[in-house]
Amino acid sequence: MAKLKDIAKACKSKNAGPFELTLDIMFDNEALFQRVLQSGVITPKLIADLYDIDVGDVLLTEYAPALAFKATIPRRIPSGALGDTDIYGAQQHAPLLDIDIPIE
Amino acid sequence: MGSDNQIRMVSVSGILGYGFPEQSLAAAMKLRPHMIGVDGGSSDPGPYYLGSGKTLNSELAMKRDLRLLLRAAISNQIPMMIGTAGGAGGEPHLQTCARLIREIAQEEDMHFKMALIHAEQDPAVLQAALLDNRIRPLGRAKPLTDKVIANATRIVGMMGPEPHMKALVGGAQVILAGRGTDPAPWVALAMHHGIDPAVAWYAGKLLECACNAAIPKKHDCLIATLTNEWVEVEPVNPELSCTPLSVSVQALHENASPIIRYEPGGILDSSSCTMEAVSERRVRVSGMKWIPQSYTIKLEGVEAIGYSAITFAGTRDPGLISQLDSFIKNVEAASHVKIAALGIARDDYQIVFRLYGSNGVMGKMEPKRDALSHEIGILAEVVAKTQEIANAALSLTRVTLLHSDFPGRLCREGNMAFPFSPSDIERGVTYQFCLNHVIEIADPLALFPIEYEEV
Numbered sequence: 001m002a003k004l005k006d007i008a009k010a011c012k013s014k015n016a017g018p019f020e021l022t023l024d025i026m027f028d029n030e031a032l033f034q035r036v037l038q039s040g041v042i043t044p045k046l047i048a049d050l051y052d053i054d055v056g057d058v059l060l061t062e063y064a065p066a067l068a069f070k071a072t073i074p075r076r077i078p079s080g081a082l083g084d085t086d087i088y089g090a091q092q093h094a095p096l097l098d099i100d101i102p103i104e
Numbered sequence: 105m106g107s108d109n110q111i112r113m114v115s116v117s118g119i120l121g122y123g124f125p126e127q128s129l130a131a132a133m134k135l136r137p138h139m140i141g142v143d144g145g146s147s148d149p150g151p152y153y154l155g156s157g158k159t160l161n162s163e164l165a166m167k168r169d170l171r172l173l174l175r176a177a178i179s180n181q182i183p184m185m186i187g188t189a190g191g192a193g194g195e196p197h198l199q200t201c202a203r204l205i206r207e208i209a210q211e212e213d214m215h216f217k218m219a220l221i222h223a224e225q226d227p228a229v230l231q232a233a234l235l236d237n238r239i240r241p242l243g244r245a246k247p248l249t250d251k252v253i254a255n256a257t258r259i260v261g262m263m264g265p266e267p268h269m270k271a272l273v274g275g276a277q278v279i280l281a282g283r284g285t286d287p288a289p290w291v292a293l294a295m296h297h298g299i300d301p302a303v304a305w306y307a308g309k310l311l312e313c314a315c316n317a318a319i320p321k322k323h324d325c326l327i328a329t330l331t332n333e334w335v336e337v338e339p340v341n342p343e344l345s346c347t348p349l350s351v352s353v354q355a356l357h358e359n360a361s362p363i364i365r366y367e368p369g370g371i372l373d374s375s376s377c378t379m380e381a382v383s384e385r386r387v388r389v390s391g392m393k394w395i396p397q398s399y400t401i402k403l404e405g406v407e408a409i410g411y412s413a414i415t416f417a418g419t420r421d422p423g424l425i426s427q428l429d430s431f432i433k434n435v436e437a438a439s440h441v442k443i444a445a446l447g448i449a450r451d452d453y454q455i456v457f458r459l460y461g462s463n464g465v466m467g468k469m470e471p472k473r474d475a476l477s478h479e480i481g482i483l484a485e486v487v488a489k490t491q492e493i494a495n496a497a498l499s500l501t502r503v504t505l506l507h508s509d510f511p512g513r514l515c516r517e518g519n520m521a522f523p524f525s526p527s528d529i530e531r532g533v534t535y536q537f538c539l540n541h542v543i544e545i546a547d548p549l550a551l552f553p554i555e556y557e558e559v
């Protein structure tokens with residue numbers, strides 16, 4: 001087992017417009033990316049569980065040219081609206097860090 | 105147009121006013137670009153800027169960047185193009201940047217034809233389009249109503265490249281545009297010179313954040329070379345490099361999907377792109393596709409939601425922290441009672457607590473609900489119908505935070521450490537984004553009037 005935070009090159013969040021957040025998990029090694037991809041662990045269901053949202057609200061793209069997974073999810077509160085905690089959406093990535101990937 | 109048609113375009117920085125090394129622009133000009141440009145903004149810093157009309161970056165910082173851009177463009181007789189002026193691209197933002205350009209021209213004795221492209225939308229035009237069924241919601245947005253349009257403080261349309269192209273044909277050397285899709289200035293210049301739309305759009309997407317497509321990331325100049333088959337990108341500063349990975353990373357940036365990008369008039373499909381390193385610092389991308397669609401313009405709008413006042417305090421009391429949620433709930437309830445005693449209606453204000461050390465960053469999405477720090481920062485906010493109500497309600501909320509009893513309380517002189525006197529801060533009008541819609545238009549120029557002036 002390996003934690004995502006120990007094997008990923010980047011693990012980040014950002015606004016994709018004021019109403020959505022986008023989460024990027026990136027690797028710097030093609031073989032490693034392929035092993036994570038083939039582990040089948042990173043799924044819309046996992047992202048939905050981590051962020052407590054409906055699986056139908058997760059747009060997950062596996063993007064081989066950047067050795068990356070990209071998940072886009074709705075914001076509970078649009079950027080800057082009453083009660084928002086993160087205008088840029090830049091600190092919503094932490095739940096991804098402890099994802100267990102079954103590789104050595 | 106022959107296949108040897110090559111167009112070179114420079115983007116100096118991620119946003120006008122972020123700065124860039126002067127020597128990078130000088131080096132870029134030696135590569136004889138056909139234009140230099142910079143994106144002016146984004147919705148990223150939140151709704152305040154579009155609402156208030158204030159610029160994201162300071163006038164000093166924008167003027168410094170503009171001066172260097174203008175000197176380079178005018179002395180080399182190439183266009184200088186800026187999209188989403190002043191951060192939010194509304195009328196006040198456009199006019200602030202136009203004023204800075206005029207000031208610089210006067211100070212430096214420069215003369216040129218300038219085009220101002222307006223992006224702020226007339227509510228009456230939008231209401232007519234709504235009646236005509238030409239406005240539709242995106243994502244989870246609800247269908248638009250007259251009321252939302254009427255309540256909006258300011259609405260802008262995100263222009264495509266066409267208004268910029270029109271201004272180029274009109275002979276403008278300096279093009280300053282309101283809100284647009286970020287790639288618009290570069291797409292326009294490339295298509296003006298006959299470059300294939302797919303390559304033009306892909307290049308525009310890489311250029312809009314300048315050296316975000318390079319490593320190490322810096323606010324610095326990026327140059328793109330385009331033909332009808334491919335685009336090559338390279339940072340001007342020799343300390344930076346573009347690699348296939350760094351370029352792919354920019355493709356992920358701030359988009360919902362790295363493969364499909366919706367733009368006015370079509371979709372940029374990069375699912376079959378290939379990236380190759382041409383050198384250690386230069387990457388060639390080919391295989392992108394442009395799929396034309398019916399022409400739509402995305403609308404961005406904000407509405408005022410009230411006046412805000414905030415206070416910040418910390419607690420270091422383990423007894424309080426162990427019952428934080430119930431303490432806050434009790435403070436809120438007690439505050440409402442005291443606020444009602446002032447004759448303030450419950451509908452006229454809202455109290456929001458952000459609890460740092462608990463879930464201050466992720467709010468309801470925080471999965472670690474039981475983890476608490478040894479100290480907790482409490483940001484209390486009131487948003488109200490007037491600033492007077494916000495101030496009064498916040499003041500009572502602050503006192504209640506400080507002096508409320510809780511079971512087992514030992515810190516009987518006060519529950520909170522306040523770092524400032526005065527502790528309360530007026531934030532003025534606060535806004536929220538109220539539109540996530542597109543409008544169908546037959547003519548890409550229709551919503552974006554162009555004004556020319558001899559500077």
